[in-house]
Amino acid sequence: MFELKPRDIAKCLQLLQNGEFYSIHEPRFKKEDEDTVIACIRSTFVSYVSDFVKIFESELSQYLGAKHVVAMSSGTAALHMSLVGAEIPHDSEILLPSLTFVATANAIKYVGAHPHFIDSNTDDPNIDVGYLREYLLHILTIKNGQTINKKTGRAVSAIIAVHIFGHPVEMTELKKIADEYNLILIEDAAQALGSIYKDDKCSVIGDIGTLSFNGNKILTTGGGGAVITNNEKYAQRIRHLSTTAKIPHKWDFIHDSIAYNLRLPGINAALGINQIRRLEETIAFKRTLSQYYQNSFKDFKGLTILHEPRFCRSNYWLNAILLDANCKTSIQEILSCLHENGIFARPLWMPLHQLDIYRDAPRATMHNAERLYQRIINLPSSPFLAEGLS
Numbered sequence: 001m002f003e004l005k006p007r008d009i010a011k012c013l014q015l016l017q018n019g020e021f022y023s024i025h026e027p028r029f030k031k032e033d034e035d036t037v038i039a040c041i042r043s044t045f046v047s048y049v050s051d052f053v054k055i056f057e058s059e060l061s062q063y064l065g066a067k068h069v070v071a072m073s074s075g076t077a078a079l080h081m082s083l084v085g086a087e088i089p090h091d092s093e094i095l096l097p098s099l100t101f102v103a104t105a106n107a108i109k110y111v112g113a114h115p116h117f118i119d120s121n122t123d124d125p126n127i128d129v130g131y132l133r134e135y136l137l138h139i140l141t142i143k144n145g146q147t148i149n150k151k152t153g154r155a156v157s158a159i160i161a162v163h164i165f166g167h168p169v170e171m172t173e174l175k176k177i178a179d180e181y182n183l184i185l186i187e188d189a190a191q192a193l194g195s196i197y198k199d200d201k202c203s204v205i206g207d208i209g210t211l212s213f214n215g216n217k218i219l220t221t222g223g224g225g226a227v228i229t230n231n232e233k234y235a236q237r238i239r240h241l242s243t244t245a246k247i248p249h250k251w252d253f254i255h256d257s258i259a260y261n262l263r264l265p266g267i268n269a270a271l272g273i274n275q276i277r278r279l280e281e282t283i284a285f286k287r288t289l290s291q292y293y294q295n296s297f298k299d300f301k302g303l304t305i306l307h308e309p310r311f312c313r314s315n316y317w318l319n320a321i322l323l324d325a326n327c328k329t330s331i332q333e334i335l336s337c338l339h340e341n342g343i344f345a346r347p348l349w350m351p352l353h354q355l356d357i358y359r360d361a362p363r364a365t366m367h368n369a370e371r372l373y374q375r376i377i378n379l380p381s382s383p384f385l386a387e388g389l390s
């Protein structure tokens with residue numbers, strides 16, 4: 001049993017922050033970002049009907065190597081529209097990890113489907129694909145080509161993979177599972193813009209992917225998101241239904257569905273365009289910062305710094321301390337010591353199956369998610385923290 005001295009962890013972090021207070025992930029903008037926003041204002045096309053949205057989408061689709069990118073007003077809206085685009089059947093179940101941001105589950109409820117929570121790996125928060133396979137063998141059956149949960153009798157229609165902290169999920173295995181059970185594979189890549197699994201960027205590996213450009217993400221448009229897909233039908237449906245399902249006409253207002261208004265405004269897109277062009281530079285900073293954390297904490301007994309899986313490149317959106325399973329010190333002790341010393345650190349999201357709002361949701365046995373919630377602390381991860389390092 002190891003005991004850690006929270007004060008030693010604080011000292012390590014103070015060294016990096018040099019007396020400043022930083023939140024978990026802060027953006028830094030450049031003159032070119034300001035100039036593009038001003039150009040958008042001067043164009044007067046500040047809504048989603050703007051060339052800046054078109055440029056943003058095409059730069060992103062080039063960067064990702066994806067056929068279709070539809071910019072949205074948030075990552076949550078992107079998740080919602082991905083489920084609408086895939087025509088998720090009402091009342092069906094969607095598999096997703098319990099350790100994720102609440103928006104992943106909320107989007108499932110928006111389309112009248114049910115979140116079905118699955119467990120994480122022993123020592124990292126991503127989906128435990130091996131256990132998932134065993135679990136599904138046990139609870140699913142295929143009847144007339146439909147995948148059914150034997151316990152609830154409901155259809156199971158999709159699985160959402162979440163690349164936590166930017167570390168890619170084991171997608172090859174997950175794809176096999178999705179194929180075997182005829183599930184639509186969606187990637188919530190909100191945290192993983194620029195992360196690479198084997199040869200592909202996260203968000204283009206499954207049938208549909210989603211991104212977030214919220215203020216604390218690696219690229220921010222203030223608020224924003226995007227749906228990514230190579231499927232033409234999905235893309236068309238998503239474009240149509242996220243812009244009030246208006247049939248193109250010079251003056252008439254004719255709408256063929258009860259739809260949504262969820263597109264990214266031009267003024268927000270303008271802020272993001274140059275950040276896409278600088279993304280590889282930003283990721284290099286993120287990787288330098290992570291290396292710094294790895295080195296600084298390598299002699300600590302009782303903890304490790306989470307690192308990317310093999311055959312992957314993580315964008316290291318958030319760095320994280322993982323306490324050893326037998327570490328005696330609690331994350332509460334460490335968190336309060338860090339905060340007393342002017343360092344902002346935070347725990348994981350509470351596992352969603354433990355929230356009151358999802359109390360009744362179906363779930364696998366949570367061997368790991370609940371324990372990881374007691375073992376992980378995120379550290380300040382803004383890319384500019386790496387500027388003095390390397």
Ligand SMILES: *Cc1c(COP(=O)(O)O)cnc(C)c1O
Binds near residue numbers: 076162
């Ligand atoms: C940030 C985030 C979202 C939601 O994105 P918003 O732009 O804040 O709506 C969804 N899923 C995950 C995993 C996220 O980290």
